[in-house]
Amino acid sequence: MPELPEVETVRRSLETYVVGRRLRQVVGVWPRAIEGGSPEAIQARLSGRRIVGLERRAKFLSLVFDDDARLLVHLRMTGKLYPESSRRRAPEERSSHISARLELSGGLRIVFEDQRRFGRLTLLNDGAAYRRFSDRFGPEPLEAGFSLDWLRHNLQVHRRMIKPLLLDQSFLAGLGNIYVDEALWLSGIHPLESAHQIDDERVGRLRRAIRQVLRRSIKANGTTFMNFRFLGGQSGGYTDQLLVFRRDGQPCLRCGQMVTKMRVAQRGTHVCESCQPRPSGAPSTQRGRRRAKTSSESSDSPPRPL
DNA sequence: CAGAGCACCTGTGGGC
């Protein structure tokens, strides 16, 4: 599930609950949810420490403690993080899906629920460890480091296809499948295009598109398909504003041609082949498999500009 | 370096 806007939504929703409290204990941990450590090690290192911040880096949440230790949370596909009391009535919650509970001072419990159990907790002992962690990622797309010059230069030096490059967290932090498709559609760039072949004008459009979709989605509290939720089970409002993602078989909102679904970098990819012209040398590999968009309709419906 | 395939998990929905 969660990409930058969803993780940021969770961060904002939890910040006021957790900052200022002390961690009492970590309970109910599914041991494999701990990355490179153990529940006991987390417990020993963090219990009694005060939480002084809740930050986000890429798609990680980072509980910052008063002595610079951190507890990282990655929600992966289906993870949720919420104060227990706010979710009493959430119908889909199942105890078998709980990966951990954090007991904080004042009787607050934060639940880490994760249906698919991909989500992970990671303990970082000090600021140096955090620096090493943070250095694995590219710039944050909503911060100053993601400048036009930076993007122009760094697209130039890669021969990879643009979509997998934008999904690569070490290149740019925080984008996932939804917002890459959205940003490429907005900027009129085909996902198979080689990064270094994107001309300056489209680089500028791409940068604006990335920032626009992320900002708007954060404003709407993210996107919900299956099960992204925050606080008391609220879902993201950006789902209604999606421009191309999951709109395969429907007319493109810009030109009216049918939006198609293909496979790029093993990910479902939504594209308007008319607004996002396929690069000349691109392999036409895409095995559409089942989902075949052919959608049984006559292939050419009249373009309907909107 | 770049890309494919798979592994990690569970649930859901489409096709037959």
Add this chain to the structure above:
DNA sequence: TGCCCACAGGTGCTCT
């Protein structure tokens, strides 16, 4: 109706 399989918002590994 029910079974089987592909697929799902992410990431990290191996192999070519």
